[in-house]
Each structure stands twice: as structure tokens, then as C-alpha cells.
Amino acid sequence: GEDVEQSLFLSVREGDSSVINCTYTDSSSTYLYWYKQEPGAGLQLLTYIFSNMDMKQDQRLTVLLNKKDKHLSLRIADTQTGDSAIYFCAERRNTGRRALTFGSGTRLQVQP
Amino acid sequence: ETGVTQSPTHLIKTRGQQVTLRCSSQSGHNTVSWYQQALGQGPQFIFQYYREEENGRGNFPPRFSGLQFPNYSSELNVNALELDDSALYLCATMLAGVRTDTQYFGPGTRLTVL
Numbered sequence: 001g002e003d004v005e006q007s008l009f010l011s012v013r014e015g016d017s018s019v020i021n022c023t024y025t026d027s028s029s030t031y032l033y034w035y036k037q038e039p040g041a042g043l044q045l046l047t048y049i050f051s052n053m054d055m056k057q058d059q060r061l062t063v064l065l066n067k068k069d070k071h072l073s074l075r076i077a078d079t080q081t082g083d084s085a086i087y088f089c090a091e092r093r094n095t096g097r098r099a100l101t102f103g104s105g106t107r108l109q110v111q112p
Numbered sequence: 113e114t115g116v117t118q119s120p121t122h123l124i125k126t127r128g129q130q131v132t133l134r135c136s137s138q139s140g141h142n143t144v145s146w147y148q149q150a151l152g153q154g155p156q157f158i159f160q161y162y163r164e165e166e167n168g169r170g171n172f173p174p175r176f177s178g179l180q181f182p183n184y185s186s187e188l189n190v191n192a193l194e195l196d197d198s199a200l201y202l203c204a205t206m207l208a209g210v211r212t213d214t215q216y217f218g219p220g221t222r223l224t225v226l
Binding site for chain 1: 116118143145147152153154155156157160168170202204206213214215216217218219220
């Protein structure tokens, strides 16, 4: 299909780990990104992973990429209330233009 | 802070009117993309400009048009506004040729069409 798919909602307790999943569409996508959007705001780039990598860690964030299944995940360790937001995965497809294709976003709610 | 600014922050128009949204690029970023984000959805690619020329377009009609200026700032113009054009419009800039192709987003302009 054409869509990048994400689950709609995730609720965790403060201090727990959060795992947000994404299924993308194009096996030739070169880069995959995670963006965070807080209410009323634009998109903040969190991290990205190149398609020839399996894992990338950046402080509390860990990205895992399974190219065979076209599955991407974002793990947030020690989740804080400030992490409450909508998280979007995006793929940069291997076309001539450098456009991003986004999922519909996962709303992360962190309970104190 | 990404260094990408957009104006205005909010705008209300009526059906059939025309609107111009503006985006100022982060210093040195020569490529700008525009996205439409409807409520509850992810951003959808409208088009991209590189060195003042359109460099790719998404599934949007011709009444969506754009410009990029020599200083790399950009405009999005929408003619004959429809109710479904109500959305958050985001611009994103990047420096083409850099390996990661990372796009940095502005805060967006919220357009309401009545």
C-alpha cells in the first residue's frame, strides 16, 4: 500500500520505557525519521536512521530498523511527562525529490 | 529552535478567497518543501523548491502554487480556497546534497477556511 502506518495511541507511566512502532512502504527508502509534535507546534526532528543500519542510539532514544519487514520502532527510555506528544515516523523514498512520507502519528500519553 | 520561521501564525479566510503563506529559511538552506497537515493526520507533501524552481510535487491541484526567492525564502499561494483547505501548513528547509537530507520544520501557519 501507499501508507506509512502507526498505531494511534500509547499510554505509559512516568519512568517506564515507551515503544512506538511504524510500518513503512518502500523497501528502497534511504532514510527514516522520527519527529515529535507538541500541541499547536511544528515538527521537531528527534532522530533518523539510514537504511543500511539496524539500530541507532541517541541518549534516551533507540531506533530499531527491520528492513525485511519494513518495520521501524522508537524506544524512549525513562519516559517523562514532557515526552507527551504526537510522534511521527517518516520515510524518504528513493525518488528524485527529497519529500517525506509521514504516518498519521502516535499520541503518547505519559501518566505521572 | 530550527531557525525556520513562518508567517502568519493564524489566518481565517472565506471560501473562494486567495491566501499567501510565507516561510523564511534557516541560513544556507537552499531547498524548501511545503506540507499540509489536516487535523489528526500526518503532514502531506505539497511541493518542493530548489534554487527557485519547483523540484517535485505531491497530489495537490494547480491552485496550490509556490515561489522561492534568491534568499531562499518561500511563499505558498492557494487560490479559490475550499473548506477542505483548512489545515496547518508547514514549511521545511534543508541543505540539498548533505548526506542525511534532514528537513527542519517551521512552527506552521494554521489556516481556517469558513
